[in-house]
């Protein structure tokens with residue numbers, strides 16, 4: 689049975705342990721090499737486990753970025769209120 693550490697990105701515990709054994713020593717290093725924490729939940733379920741494996745302080749910040757997904761232009765345009773010129 690596969691033991692997924694990050695369910696959003698299908699990253700296994702073994703893959704994260706391998707990256708740490710290769711010398712990656714911060715959450716951001718592990719994230720860059722595996723995509724752990726970059727899924728839909730943005731690390732809500734997996735980053736604490738990575739921190740535990742690294743024995744890293746919980747207050748060290750991870751670089752956060754908003755999730756990227758495609759959006760239709762008409763959907764985006766609908767969010768802009770009409771101006772007086774329209």
Ligand code: FES
Pocket residue numbers: 693694695696697724725726727728729730731732733734735
């Ligand atoms: S479980 Fe890792 S990003 Fe969601």
